[in-house]
Amino acid sequence: DAGVTQSPTHLIKTRGQQVTLRCSPKSGHDTVSWYQQALGQGPQFIFQYYEEEERQRGNFPDRFSGHQFPNYSSELNVNALLLGDSALYLCASSLLGNEQYFGPGTRLTVT
Amino acid sequence: RKEVEQDPGPFNVPEGATVAFNCTYSNSASQSFFWYRQDCRKEPKLLMSVYSSGNEDGRFTAQLNRASQYISLLIRDSKLSDSATYLCVVNQGGKLIFGQGTELSVKP
Numbered sequence: 016d017a018g019v020t021q022s023p024t025h026l027i028k029t030r031g032q033q034v035t036l037r038c039s040p041k042s043g044h045d046t047v048s049w050y051q052q053a054l055g056q057g058p059q060f061i062f063q064y065y066e067e068e069e070r071q072r073g074n075f076p077d078r079f080s081g082h083q084f085p086n087y088s089s090e091l092n093v094n095a096l097l098l099g100d101s102a103l104y105l106c107a108s109s110l111l112g113n114e115q116y117f118g119p120g121t122r123l124t125v126t
Numbered sequence: 127r128k129e130v131e132q133d134p135g136p137f138n139v140p141e142g143a144t145v146a147f148n149c150t151y152s153n154s155a156s157q158s159f160f161w162y163r164q165d166c167r168k169e170p171k172l173l174m175s176v177y178s179s180g181n182e183d184g185r186f187t188a189q190l191n192r193a194s195q196y197i198s199l200l201i202r203d204s205k206l207s208d209s210a211t212y213l214c215v216v217n218q219g220g221k222l223i224f225g226q227g228t229e230l231s232v233k234p
Contacts, residue, residue, distance in 0.1 A: 046220065057130075057213055057224030058170065071221055105169055112220025113158070117169040 017042060019108050019118035027124045028096050036091045036121045040108030046070075047089040048115060049081060052103040063112065064089050070112075093123075101125045127152060132214050132225035140233055143204045147228050149197040149214030156216040156223075159190050161199045164211045164227065173199075173212070204232045 020039045028034050040047050046065045050058035060073035064083035078094045087108075093100055101124050107115035132149045139145050151159075159177075162170040174181065176188040176197055187200040197214055209232045214225040 048220070048222070050222070050224075055226075057226050058222070060221045060223070063220055065220075071219065073221065103167075107222070109220070112217075114160070114172060114175065115222055116172060119169050 019106060019116055021104075021106050021118035021121050023121055024119065025122045025124075027126060029126055030096055030098060032096050033092065033094045034096060034123060036093075036104050036106075036123075037088065038091070038106030038108075038118055039088045040106075041116055044108035044110050044116075045087055046109045046112050047083055047087065048107045048109070048112075049089070049091045050105040050107065050117075051075075052105060052120075054102075058105055061091070065112070096125045098125050128226070129153060129223045130214055130216055130225040132212075132228050135211075135227075135229035136231055137228060138231045138233060139204055141204055141206060143232075144200065144202050145204055145230060146201075147199040147212050147214070147230075149199075149225055151195050151197070151214075151216045151223070153216070153218060153223075154192075154195060156195075156218050158217040159197050160215040160217070160222075161186075161188055161197075162213040162215055162224075164213055166211075170213055170224075201230075204230075206232050206234065208232050 048063040049061040052058040062072040103120045109115040161173040164170040211227040
C-alpha cells in the first residue's frame, strides 16, 4: 500500500518565478491538505481540498493556489515567488480530514 | 499568543530516562488531538492520537485535559531511537494546527 507521495523532492527557483508541486494521496484517502514548514517551525496550514474543491484555507496570500483532480491527487501552485517562500512543503492525506498522513515533502529554495 | 504552545527544548536525557512533554492550546473548539514525531529533514509521522481517557502505546502515554486545554506525552525507558522533534497538534475541522515542536536528544 503506497503512502503519500510528492514530487519533486527538491526544487530551486528564482524570485518572481512560478512553481507547481504535486501530491498523490494514500490509497483510500479523499482529502489532501498542504502545509508550509519553515526551518525551526512547525508546519503551517495552507489549504485543504476535498471533492475537487478548496474546503478551507489558512492565512496565505492568493499567490498560493491549488487544485484537486478526480483521482484525489493534488497540485500546489505558487506564483511570483519570494525569498520567504523557501520552505519544506508538505502534503497530507486523510479520509474526510481526520488522521492525516504526510508525504516526504518538497524542499523549495528561492534565490 | 500562539494557538498551540509547547515546552521549549531541547531536552537532553540519558537512555532509560522518563521524559514528559507538555502542550497547551487556545481554541476550546478544537476537536481532536495528536502527537507527531519528526526526524531531522523528514516529514512528520503520526505517533498517536490523544483522548481524554488517556491512551498508551508501549512506552508512550498521552493525556488530554479539555478543561485545562492541556495535552501531555510521557515517554518511559527512553531509547536512542526516540531522538527527534515531537510536535503537539490540534485538529480544527480538518485543519491541523502545530506547535513549534520540542526537540528530544537521548544520549547513551
